Amino acid sequence: MSEKPTIVLIHGAFADASGWGGVMSRLQSEGYTVYAPSNPLRGVSADADYVRTFLGTIEGPVVLGGHSYGGTVITNAAVGADNVKALVYVAAFAPIEGETGAAAGNLAGEGPDLTSIAVIRPFPGATGGNADATLNPEIFPQAFCQDLPEEQARIMAYSQRPAALAALVEPSGPPAWKNLPSWYMIATEDRVIPPAAERIMAERAGATISEVSSSHVAMITHPDEVAAMFVAADQATSA
Numbered sequence: 001m002s003e004k005p006t007i008v009l010i011h012g013a014f015a016d017a018s019g020w021g022g023v024m025s026r027l028q029s030e031g032y033t034v035y036a037p038s039n040p041l042r043g044v045s046a047d048a049d050y051v052r053t054f055l056g057t058i059e060g061p062v063v064l065g066g067h068s069y070g071g072t073v074i075t076n077a078a079v080g081a082d083n084v085k086a087l088v089y090v091a092a093f094a095p096i097e098g099e100t101g102a103a104a105g106n107l108a109g110e111g112p113d114l115t116s117i118a119v120i121r122p123f124p125g126a127t128g129g130n131a132d133a134t135l136n137p138e139i140f141p142q143a144f145c146q147d148l149p150e151e152q153a154r155i156m157a158y159s160q161r162p163a164a165l166a167a168l169v170e171p172s173g174p175p176a177w178k179n180l181p182s183w184y185m186i187a188t189e190d191r192v193i194p195p196a197a198e199r200i201m202a203e204r205a206g207a208t209i210s211e212v213s214s215s216h217v218a219m220i221t222h223p224d225e226v227a228a229m230f231v232a233a234d235q236a237t238s239a
Contacts (some may be wrong), residue, residue: 005061005085005234009036010051010077012092013163014135014144015156015217019067022223027230039070041163046171048076055081063233066092067219068192069167072101078176086233087180090226091187091218094201095172102169108196117143121162132162143191145217167188177205184235185210185218185226192216208232 007027009020017036024034037054040047051073055062063086066074071092078084093104105111117140118133126132135143140157141150148156184202188195188211202209210229212222217225 004032005029005063006058007032007034007063007065007230007234008051008055008058009224010036010064010066010070010073011036011039012066012070012209013041013167014140014160015068016159016161019156019220021050021228023219023227026223026227028206030227030231032230034233037143039073041069041161042172043164044072044076044172047073047167048079048173051077054083055083056077058083061085063151063217063230063237065090067232068092068216069101069163071095072104072172075175075177076173077207078100078180079174081176084176084180085131086237087177088183088233089182089184089202089205089229090229091185091190091194091198091214091216092191093172094177094182094184094205094207095175096173096204097174100171105197107200108194111194111197112143112191114143114192121166123162123164126164130166132151133165133168134160134162145215145220146191147189147215147221148217177207179234181237182207183210183229184208185212185222185229187214187216187218188210190216190218208236 065088137157141153184207
């Protein structure tokens with residue numbers, strides 16, 4: 001069996017696992033086993049439980065990464081997942097206990113109001129005002145991925161996975177980064193999570209920080225740099 005850890009990649013809201021494709025192919029070429037399971041996008045605790053259960057099916061150490069809201073999920077999922085040895089955040093939320101995504105996005109002042117460009121739709125079984133949210137596909141390219149080719153951005157806009165409102169406003173639990181080493185990629189042209197807020201979260205978590213000149217989707221625009229960060233996390237935590 002390979003001595004390399006398994007790498008698990010968790011996507012965020014308004015996206016899907018295909019966004020990790022470039023990073024996956026690069027890591028696979030380096031000999032890593034890589035998974036990018038589908039994030040349910042139903043709520044912080046529910047999504048973290050799902051990912052933690054998935055991690056429990058993997059033998060050996062894991063480097064766990066998350067993009068955007070996926071950062072909140074890995075922050076919670078790695079608590080109690082004893083095989084996770086490092087966390088990697090890519091333009092992601094890295095919340096403290098009790099913090100919501102909205103609060104984290106406003107750490108450096110007023111962040112973008114994504115609710116103003118959200119499309120809200122009901123889903124079966126939703127209670128307490130819960131509903132599904134997507135970003136207005138006409139605005140999505142400039143808000144989410146302004147540095148991608150127009151055709152690619154529009155495909156992403158019209159194929160985005162909705163996130164339950166509960167996933168965006170549920171407070172986070174105790175953070176795994178308190179007990180695990182972490183790495184953080186700041187996207188300096190991010191229009192979803194302000195880069196200044198990303199820096200605050202990264203420094204607060206004691207993460208090893210890198211930067212790329214990118215929109216919110218740094219794993220798509222800079223797959224080489226993101227893949228290299230996962231390799232660095234592995235090498236720094238290898239016995």
